Amino acid sequence: MSSEFGKLIKISVFGQSHGKAIGVVVDGLPAGEAVDAEELQAFLNRRKGGGSPLSTARKEGDVPVFLSGLENGKTCGAPLCAVIENADQHSSDYAGLADTPRPGHADFTAAVKWGGAADMRGGGHFSGRLTAPLCIAGGIAKQILSRRGIHIGAHLSSVGAEQDDVFPLHPTADLFDAIAAKSFPVLSDEAGARMQAAILAARSEGDSLGGIVECAAIGLPAGLGDPMFDGMESRLAAALFGIPAVKGVEFGAGFAAARSHGSENNDAFAVDHGAVVTKTNHAGGILGGITTGMPLVLRTAFKPTPSIAKPQQTVSLSAMENTQLQIRGRHDPCIAHRAVPVVEAVTAAVLLDLLLEGNHGTF
Template sequence: MSSEFGNRLHVSIFGQSHGKAIGVVADGLPAGERVDLEELARFLARRRPGQNALSTSRQETDVPEFLSGLQDGMTCGAPLCAVIQNRDQHSSDYAALANTPRPGHADYTAWVKWAGHADMRGGGHFSGRLTAPLCIVGGIAKQILARRGIYVGAHLFSVEGETDVSFPLLPAPALFKEIAAKPFPVLDDARGQRMQGAIMAAAQEGDSVGGVVECAAVGLPAGLGEPMFDGMESRLAAVLFGIPAVKGVEFGAGFEASALRGSVNNDPFCIHDGRVETTRNRSGGILGGITNGMPLSVRAAFKPTPSISKPQQTVDLNRMEETELVISGRHDPCVAHRAVPVVEAAVATVLLDILLEQN
């Protein structure tokens, strides 16, 4: 099924945006791992909607209910199943959209694939709402990785031409915690203010903007991953592209590397404190699909939110003729800032899967 991933840690996401509940089943978590539910709640709160004018006004508590897999706060070896109840749906906002697909959404492709039977209220199974259960397993994965000296953190790197500073060559776990505690997840708060201004300006015009999230993982040993089609980049990209609105993924220097000469792009090796390192990290910590011991660095590009209040051209699928569409309801003017913990969750879950697999 397309809503599943993982080899040793098998993850399955279920539910629809306006259904009764959404949830996750994670099979393969190591037994005997304590789950700090308060820490997990703080992690989930970072992507929760309705917290300020920069996001949708939909009010959801996003408190998970664990049906299996936890006993006295510890993983017990059984598949972990957690659900989040949907409590604030405005399904009537989507009644007029049943036969007029929204540009930029999956409405039309879902209509074709499932012959008009897909539940597309609020985006259905394609909605960013489905990132909440991903964050449940990702938040748990982050806790397990941290006990093994591996830390994952991210920040909003850019919005509509406004750019944050990049992570340093060797980001410290304390820096990840500092960003996570901020109401707007950037390294440079002044640059973050300009990003927020760009988001609010688009919202006031009935429009939306995209953005880029930069994620890093530190403490990874060298040698994780495989060459070619099962490489570290391949495994991570497959899950990152499963996050709604992600349209691009790059590692290290990414597309910028194509404009560089080898003498500039190559990362020189050196010895530091008795271990092999590189003096820069344009490879993003991965060579040949295998980690080289430097921080893993990846960026995910999010498209502008497709639901905007400006008039857009679409078609009436009943009459098979062109028509104009104006979308009402509650929508994020930008999803990228709320997606920062989602990218962390995706990266942490894949890394834990690979770590368990190779151990």
């Protein structure tokens, strides 16, 4: 299925943006793992919109209802199924869009693939709304990993031309928690203020901005992953590209490595307190698809929100002629800051799956 990922832990996302509900099925979670409902809700709340002019005015509670898989607050071995009911849809905002596909959206490709039968209200199954159930699965994975000393955190690295600081060589769980507690997820509040100003300026002009999320995982053992097509980068990138609006993923120095010399990009090895470490981390904690034991570092690029207020050129599919479209409704001027916990969630889910593989299905 195209909306499913994972090997030992299979995560399947279902629903449409304006349907009755959205949800997730997670099969393969270890039994007996406690799920802190308050912690999970706090994680989901980091993704929610409706609270500021920096995001959509659509207000959803995003409170998950667990239909199976939990008993007395612990995983019970059965597939976990959770749903979130949709409550604040304005479907009339999307009337007529079936004939005039929105530039930058999947309206056209969905119409071609499914002959006009797809529900594209609010983006349908392609919508960023589907990242809420992703955060249920990933939020649970984060709790399981944290009990094993593995912590995952992210921040908004850039919006448009505005840049945040980068993670230090050895980020900490306390640093991750401090970022998560902020209303705007950045390392430098000064940079965050500039980013917010840029987002509001784009919104005032009827436009939008893209951004980059930097994510790190600490506490991973060395030797996790495989070479070539099933390596750490391959598995993470495949899942991260499933997040709506993701257009690029890089690890460590990423594309900057292509502009450097080997003498600059190579991470020198050293022994520190009886362990092999590297003095820098241009590799992002991965060599040959296998973890080195250094922090795993990746960045994910999100395109500007395609639903903008400015008039845009499109076509009428019924008349097969050029026309103009002006989108109405409630849309994010930038989605990247809301995507920070989503990147954490997907990263956590993939890492938990790989850890279980490496430990033959158990911890």
